[in-house]
Amino acid sequence: MNNLLLAQLTLELMPMATYTSLGRDENGIWEGLHIDRQIFNAQLLRKTMEQDVPILFNETVEEFIQDAERITGIKTKSGDLYATYIIDASGKKAIAGKKLNLHRKFFSPPLLCWTSISGGIVSYPFDPHVAYFIPGDDEWTWLAPQPPDQCAWTRLSMKGDKSLSPPAILKDYPIIGEVHADNMRWRMFQPVCREGIVLCGDAAGVLDPAAGQGIFNALWSGTMAAISVVSCIQQPEAEAFHLARYNQWYTEHFESKVKQLREYYIAQGLTGLTV
Ligand SMILES: Cc1cc2nc3c(=O)[nH]c(=O)nc-3n(C[C@H](O)[C@H](O)[C@H](O)COP(=O)(O)OP(=O)(O)OC[C@H]3O[C@@H](n4cnc5c(N)ncnc54)[C@H](O)[C@@H]3O)c2cc1C
Known part of the structure; x- marks a missing residue:
């Protein structure tokens, strides 16, 4: 997923393009904020490095090192690392x-969740400026349009639906990149x-x-x-x-x-x- 919808925007899609907000406070309706994962990761790394924190990349934690009940470190392929916490x-x-x-x-x-991005959308079949939560029978779909021509979507099903298909409303548009699926139980x-x-x-x-x-x-x-x-x-x-x-x-x-x-x-x- 390239973009994350941080604060939820809104989201009921019954007839197309009608929606209700999920929340409001004294400042008005809650708005959505998208974080670009690449930019966020790069900023986080930069800030961490500025603090002179050593960073190791591409390491796998093989197991934890224990001293009685206390965890004292990790074993990696490059060696053992110890830490107070x-x-x-x-x-x-x-x-x-x-x-x-x-x-x-x-x-x-168990809840199967799959997500991807559809592209090449010449004319959005819904308002591209809001996100939508569309409840169905034992499943839901979430649409987060990314103008000018893409829409990130996420679907969830409890029926073991393995089709991993895009939402029907976007079926005529190509999927860009991979479809990621996971159990979000x-x-x-x-x-x-x-x-x-x-x-x-x-x-x-x-x-x-x-x-x-x-x-x-x-x-x-x-x-x-x-x-x-x-x-x-x-x-x-x-x-x-x-x-x-x-x-x-x-x-x-x-x-x-x-x-x-x-x-x-x-x-x-x-x-x-x-x-
Ligand atoms: C389809 C989908 C849509 C979502 N939409 C939203 C949303 O709109 N709003 C929202 O708030 N949340 C959303 N979430 C949830 C959100 O993405 C996660 O809850 C959040 O990213 C969790 O943050 P985290 O830091 O705990 O884990 P992550 O963001 O998963 O970060 C864990 C990091 O640890 C790294 N890592 C793992 N193993 C190692 C290792 N051995 N060594 C070094 N690094 C390692 C990984 O590479 C990764 O970068 C969504 C999730 C999904 C699947």
Whole structure:
């Protein structure tokens, strides 16, 4: 996905080109912000390098190094790396959760999600200036137009639909690049931290993209993870307290998002998508 719709824009498409906003506050209707992944990644790297942080590219975490109950480092092909604390922000790869065999808690049935971009759109069959959430029977489609002639789309189904086809409304236009598919079953590891390691973002828990919360959650939990690690290092005698506090904060935050998304689905008539 090249562009991410950060704050959700709006999104009900019943008859074409009518929509309702997902939210508003004293500043008006919430607007959408697209982040270009390449630009975002480049800026993030530049900022990190400015802080003289060493960066290793193309490394694979083979396993974690443990000293009794504490995680003390990682094994890679280039050698062992040790750290007082590790923050796992590996996204859906969820390296720590999988390698440390943490318990996975599920909140939905398996949900197949596939996404790509259609191009060559001479004349949009919908307003290209807004994004659309289109609920269907046990499935939904999300359209995020990218004028002048492209539209990013995301579809989700609980029926095991393997066609990975574009939305019907875009079927006459070529798909640009690859179609990425994944299981976006709502899930969270428990616990999301242990002595020596803290999980954040998608590495800790995943909701499907309809939540529109992934980037926000990654930034917020990343910040909270960093604060918790600093607290653990500064007050080693209170480490258990800081870890328990992070775990509780993450769990409550995630479960409240599950509740909101479930209510949103029910409001959209998508009751089959929830358990
Ligand atoms: C189709 C789709 C649409 C979405 N739309 C939205 C949206 O509109 N709004 C929204 O907020 N969220 C959206 N999301 C969710 C959002 O993309 C994620 O929740 C968010 O990117 C998670 O951030 P993260 O930093 O935890 O993980 P990621 O963004 O996945 O970053 C993890 C990074 O870790 C790197 N990595 C993995 N393993 C290693 C390793 N061994 N060494 C070094 N690096 C490694 C990966 O390459 C990657 O760069 C969408 C997701 C999908 C699939």
